[in-house]
Each structure stands twice: as structure tokens, then as C-alpha cells.
Amino acid sequence: MKSSAIAVSGLRKAYGDNVVLDGIDFEVPTGSVFSLLGPNGAGKTTTVHVLTTLMRADAGAVRVAGHDVLTGIKEVRAVIGVTGQFAAVDDLLSGRENLRLMADLKRVRSGGQVVARLLERFDLTESADRMAATYSGGMRRKLDLAMTLVGNPRIIFLDEPTTGLDPRSRRAMWGIVRELVADGTTIFLTTQYLDEADQLADRIAVLDRGRLVAQGTPDELKRQVPGTHVRLRFAGLRELDAAAGALPGSTRDDQELTLRVPSNGDSTSLRALLDKLDQQAITAQEFSVHTPDLDDVFFALTGHATHPTQAATQDSRAARATTEAIAE
Numbered sequence: 487m488k489s490s491a492i493a494v495s496g497l498r499k500a501y502g503d504n505v506v507l508d509g510i511d512f513e514v515p516t517g518s519v520f521s522l523l524g525p526n527g528a529g530k531t532t533t534v535h536v537l538t539t540l541m542r543a544d545a546g547a548v549r550v551a552g553h554d555v556l557t558g559i560k561e562v563r564a565v566i567g568v569t570g571q572f573a574a575v576d577d578l579l580s581g582r583e584n585l586r587l588m589a590d591l592k593r594v595r596s597g598g599q600v601v602a603r604l605l606e607r608f609d610l611t612e613s614a615d616r617m618a619a620t621y622s623g624g625m626r627r628k629l630d631l632a633m634t635l636v637g638n639p640r641i642i643f644l645d646e647p648t649t650g651l652d653p654r655s656r657r658a659m660w661g662i663v664r665e666l667v668a669d670g671t672t673i674f675l676t677t678q679y680l681d682e683a684d685q686l687a688d689r690i691a692v693l694d695r696g697r698l699v700a701q702g703t704p705d706e707l708k709r710q711v712p713g714t715h716v717r718l719r720f721a722g723l724r725e726l727d728a729a730a731g732a733l734p735g736s737t738r739d740d741q742e743l744t745l746r747v748p749s750n751g752d753s754t755s756l757r758a759l760l761d762k763l764d765q766q767a768i769t770a771q772e773f774s775v776h777t778p779d780l781d782d783v784f785f786a787l788t789g790h791a792t793h794p795t796q797a798a799t800q801d802s803r804a805a806r807a808t809t810e811a812i813a814e
């Protein structure tokens with residue numbers, strides 16, 4: 487069995503009356519990616535701060551690389567790298583200077599070569615001598631992560647590394663995380679994005695109101711959540727009956743006059759579905775594609791929304807999906 491890079495038990499942290507972590511337990515095997523998934527304000531950053539010795543917990547035991555975070559602060563700091571939501575990048579220095587400063591702070595040998603290799607790996611060589619203030623959001627995140635990698639930390643904490651990034655930069659960041667894992671690095675990743683945790687994590691823990699409400703592999707978690715489906719609403723029971731007959735495997739709701747049809751949501755399967763309705767001359771009053779996201783995971787696992795505006799968000803998402811489907 488692999489050893490634990492991180493072991494947490496009974497972790498508790500409150501800010502005054504606000505209990506942010508109410509006794510959480512988890513272990514992260516060495517060389518794996520563990521994702522802490524939760525909405526805004528769930529306590530993800532607080533967890534990272536405790537695990538990285540930046541903050542003391544009120545109770546509980548935390549070991550990182552076998553060292554207690556209270557008594558082994560120096561040892562823990564020597565083996566970890568932390569990339570935060572608020573980049574440690576100094577705007578007034580160039581990318582190269584930022585990296586060089588980090589290499590000097592960590593007393594890395596052959597700092598110049600290490601910096602040059604990191605610039606190349608992160609595709610930052612061309613902009614290396616420009617002030618970081620001129621970098622785009624994606625470039626800053628890359629530089630931030632490159633700075634974290636100076637000194638080859640074996641355990642890396644990535645706190646919402648892709649929040650605010652465009653899809654291309656997100657994918658580039660995912661690629662880098664995968665490379666790190668292939669090298670045997672342990673990654674602790676916090677995210678608000680279900681797809682990110684799904685793409686990267688060996689195990690996911692879902693944080694809700696101070697507790698971990700679920701832990702498992704992405705597949706185990708997704709099995710608890712309704713998959714991608716098409717939702718159809720009909721004018722009356724007659725149409726609903728006919729559609730349910732024409733679309734085996736669907737689930738009906740007689741009160742709402744809706745039918746939920748499992749579908750991967752791509753244009754071919756949507757066209758096939760509409761063709762089947764057409765062949766029987768059945769008209770749906772409403773048609774929307776629903777892809778599971780963090781809200782769905784939360785709803786399925788906790789029975790409540792991530793935030794009060796969930797209903798509105800889902801409506802707008804459904805409307806967007808409908809528009810996209812129609813545009814196909």
C-alpha cells in the first residue's frame with residue numbers, strides 16, 4: 487500500500503462563530519491527486535492554509551509527508567509547494583526575475599539553469615524579460631506555478647488554479663498537473679469545478695457546510711449524480727404518454743408533464759431524439775439539455791443548493807443549452 491502524503495483527522499477551524507471546518511478527515515496517498523471540491527466560501531482555502539502551516543487549526547491532527555504541521559513546520563515547508571489564488575508573483579519584476587528570486591530563496595543550485603528550464607516548460611521564454619505586470623491572467627498563473635516548482639517540492643497545493651482562466655489556459659494547466667503526477671508528485675487541488683476534479687483527481691472530497699459530505703473516485707461520485715440528460719416538457723398527458731413510449735429508458739414526471747431522457751448531449755444524439763418525436767408527430771413544449779455540474783453534485787449529495795441562486799443559474803444554463811442545441 488502507498489504511504490500517505492497527507493493525513494488529516496478531526497480537523498476543525500472556526501472564525502468566531504463561523505465554524506468553517508467541523509471535523510474533517512481524509513488521507514492522500516503519495517503520488518496521487520486529491521481534489522477538495524466546494525462552492526465559494528466552503529472552506530477550501532482555510533484547509534489549504536492549515537495543511538501548509540500558514541494557519542493553526544482549532545483541533546485535529548494533520549500530518550504532511552509524515553510531519554505534524556504544528557511541531558514540524560520547517561520540515562513540512564521544506565517538502566511542499568503552494569500556489570494560491572492570489573499569486574505570489576511580484577508585478578514589478580520580470581518573469582525570469584521572479585523565478586530567480588524564488589531559486590535564491592530556496593538556495594537552489596544552478597539557479598539560472600533551473601529558471602531557464604521552467605520558463606521553457608511553461609512556454610514563458612519569450613516573455614521572460616517582460617515585467618509580470620504586463621502578463622495575462624493565464625501567464626501569471628503559469629508563472630505562479632513555475633515558482634512553486636522551484637526546488638522540486640514533492641507535495642503541491644493548488645488552490646483553485648484555474649479560476650478565471652479561459653478554456654485553453656485551463657487545459658494547459660491540466661496538462662502540467664498531469665506531468666507533475668507522472669513524475670510522482672502528490673497534488674492537493676481545490677476547485678469549484680466538477681469537470682476539473684473529474685479530469686484530474688484520483689479521489690474527490692466534497693466539502694459542504696464544514697463537513698465532507700462525500701469522498702470517492704470521480705466515477706463513484708458521479709454514480710450518485712444524475713447524468714447528462716435532455717428534459718422535455720409536454721402540453722398534456724397524452725403527449726407525455728406517447729413520448730415515453732417512443733423514448734425507452736426515459737423517466738417521466740406526470741405532475742410536471744416532463745420526461746428526462748439520458749443523452750450525452752451531442753448534436754447527433756439530440757437530432758436522433760428529435761427525429762423520434764417527429765416520426766410520431768409529438769411536439770415538446772420545452773426542450774433543454776442538462777449537464778451535471780457542481781450544483782447537481784451538491785443537490786444530489788446534500789439535498790440543497792450550493793447557493794440560493796441555484797435555481798436561477800440552472801434556468802439560465804438550461805436556456806443556454808437550448809439555444810446551443812437549436813443553433814446546431
Ligand SMILES: Nc1ncnc2c1ncn2[C@@H]1O[C@H](COP(=O)(O)OP(=O)(O)OP(=O)(O)O)[C@@H](O)[C@H]1O
Pocket residue numbers: 501504506524525526527528529530531532533678
Ligand atoms: N481570516 C478570516 N477571518 C474571518 N472569516 C474568514 C477568514 N478567512 C475566511 N473566512 C470565512 O471562512 C469561510 C471559508 O472561507 P475560505 O476562503 O476557506 O473558503 P473557500 O472554499 O476557499 O472559498 P472560495 O472558493 O471563495 O475561495 C468563508 O465564510 C469566509 O468568509
